[in-house]
Amino acid sequence: MSKQNTNAGMPIRLTLEPGTYFRCVCGRSQNLPFCDGGHSGTEHPLRFDITERREVYICSCGKSEKQPFCDESCGVSLP
Numbered sequence: 001m002s003k004q005n006t007n008a009g010m011p012i013r014l015t016l017e018p019g020t021y022f023r024c025v026c027g028r029s030q031n032l033p034f035c036d037g038g039h040s041g042t043e044h045p046l047r048f049d050i051t052e053r054r055e056v057y058i059c060s061c062g063k064s065e066k067q068p069f070c071d072e073s074c075g076v077s078l079p
């Protein structure tokens with residue numbers, strides 16, 4: 001996995017390998033955008049699967065209807 005953009009409110013572009021991922025939704029993780037298990041007493045993370053290596057855009061604004069992925073509700077045009 002390569003982290004390329006961590007600006008809050010902007011999509012986070014990552015290249016993910018096949019596997020199961022957990023998107024932090026409580027904000028306590030020290031490994032954002034992913035869960036690190038620090039959510040005790042808060043919302044549980046959002047699980048998602050990647051079936052082949054690909055570039056993804058993770059929503060960080062909270063407006064997307066296609067969580068955990070950006071759907072351009074933030075106003076950013078994805079490539």
Ligand code: FES
Nearest residue numbers: 059060061070074
């Ligand atoms: S970052 Fe949330 S919709 Fe784009």
